[in-house]
Amino acid sequence: MEKKKTTIILFSGDYDKAMAAYIIANGAAAYDHEVTIFHTFWGLNALRKDEPIQTKKSFIEKMFGKMMPRGADKLGLSKMNFAGMGPKMIKEVMKKHNAMTLPQLIDMAREQDVKLIACTMTMDLLGLKEEELLDNIEYAGVAAYLADAEEGNVNLFI
Secondary structure: OOOOEEEEEEOOOOHHHHHHHHHHHHHHHHOOOEEEEEEOHHHHHHHEOOOOOOOOOOHHHHHHHHHOOOOHHHOOOOOOOHHHHHHHHHHHHHHHOOOOOHHHHHHHHHHOOOEEEEEHHHHHHHOOOHHHEOOOOEEEOHHHHHHHHHOOOEEEEO
């Protein structure tokens, strides 16, 4: 029997929405689905390395880099962000309930062979370079996502 396939487009750069995407991805992988998360636009920030990486960029690309959060743990909330207080509060509640953080969920997804893809077209638009993103992820355009989604049993846009 062929494995079921789950694809997720992570468009949002919000901590809570990225968490939902990774919780679903890990759940599907645990149920033996072949899982792909296609990170595009603000969702790419979940794949950014925490530390600044020196790259050759235009002025606008540098500005985008400074304005966007660097890494999964720096993402804001979709609601109740409160100038950064919301994420601190939710992380405290998560810790109290022993819930996994977004970086831990990303690590778990990688351990379960969830395919993490960075959208190359959006990377070009936002001036993101491969060396700024996590190691050992894939890079592809929308055609690659569509090929996976065409065979998908579950296709989500978050």
